[in-house]
Amino acid sequence: MYGPNTIATRRMVKRAVIQGGLEAVSLLSRTGIMPGARGMGAIFTLHHVRPAHHKDFNPAAHLTITPEFLDESITRLKDDGHIPVALHDLPEFLAQPEQPGPAMVFTLDDGYRDNNEHARPVFEKHGVPYTIFISGGFVDRTHSIWWETAEQLIGMVDEFSFDYGKGEITLPTRTLIEKYAVFDQLHKALACAEQSAIVSRLDAKARQAGICPTGIVDREVMDENELREMAAKPLAHLGAHTIGHLNLAHLEPDQMRSEIVLSAERIARITGEAPLTMAYPYGDRCAAGPREYQAVRELDFKLAVTTNPGVLHRENLQDLFALHRISLNGYYQKSRYVGALASGIPFAFT
Ligand SMILES: [Zn+2]
Secondary structure (H helix, E strand, O other), rough: OOOOHHHHHHHHHHHHHHHHHHHHHHHHHHOOOOHHHOOEEEEEEOOOOOOOOOOOOOHHHHHHHHHHOOOOOOOHEEEHEEOOOOOOOOOOOHHHHOOOEEEEEEEEOOOHHHHHHHHHOOOHHOOOOOOEEEHHHHOOOOOHHHHHHHHHHHHOOEEEEOOOOEEEEEEEOOOOHHHHHHHHHHOOOOOOOHHHHHHHHHHHHHHHHHOOOHHHHHHOOOOOOHHHHOOOOOEEEEOOOOOOOHHHHHHHHHHHHHHHHHHHHHHHHHHOOOOOOEEEOOOOOOOHHHHHHHHHHHHOEEEEEEEEEEEOHHHHOOOOOEEEEEEEEHHHOHHHHHHHHHHHHHHOOO
C-alpha cells in the first residue's frame, strides 16, 4: 500500500527520471550511435491541444499540449527526415521496399473541440494528415468522460465519499496530494467489469455537487455537425474509439464486440464511410489484448492502435491490430524530447 505522500513523491521522481532520460537520449540520438532504433517511424498520440492554462489540480496535464509545441514537434520531425503519413496509409508505406524516410503519423483521441480550433491549423500549415478517434457516446452526449468529471468534482470538494465497489468510503481531498491520491484510486477502481456502474455513481455524485457530467462533454467534445465539417477537410480522418469508452478487456465478449461494431456504424453515419482505423480506449495491455485485437481484425478495419509505447518496425506488418504509439506528453513539451522519442532509443531495451 502507498500512502498519499508516497504517491505524490513517486509521481515527482518518475517525472524527473523520465525528463533526465529524455535529455540524455536527445544528446545520444544526435550522435547517430543507434540509427536502427528509430525503425520505420512513429505514430504519435495527442489528446487536448490548447494554449497553456495553469490549474493547481490538473490530473489531465499529461494529456494536454500547446499548439506551439505541436508546431515545433512537426518542424523538428521534418528536419530529422520524417515523412507525414495518414494512419490508414501506413500498411502500404511500411510495405515499400525502399523507405523515403521514417513515417510520422498523428492521431488524436476522444474528439476534443480544441483539436479543430488549435491542432487543425498546425496540421494544415505543415500539410500533415491526422486521424481523430471518436467515441459515439461522447458525440451523442449519452456518456460522460469520467476523468473530466472527476477533475472538476475532486477539485472543488474537501472530502470525497465514494463507493469504489466495496461500499462507500470517505477520504480527505483538501490538499493537492490528497486530491491526486483520490483521482488515482478512482482510475484504478475503473479497471473492472463494474466500470459503467462506477461511472454512473461518479456522475450522480457530480450532479449532487451541481456539476453536469454530460454538460462537460458538450463543452469539450465535438458534436456530429462539427465532426462532419472536420472530416470533410482533406487532411482529417475519423477513427473508431468505441461508444462508451470502456476498458474492453473487462467486458463480456458480446458487449466488447458491439462496442466496436456500433462505433464503426456511428462514424459511417457521420462521414458516409466505415472507418478504416480503431484505437482501443485506454489502450494499454490491461485494456486490450489478443481477444480485442482479434475482434477488430475480424471486422472491416485496416488496422488498430494501442497506447503501448514504441516506434514502428517492419514486423508490425504482421500485426496491424496492435500498433504501438508514442504519447506527446504535456509534462515534456520540448521538441528535442520528441526527437529523442522518435529516435526509438527509449524503447530499444524494453
Ligand atoms: Zn480515449
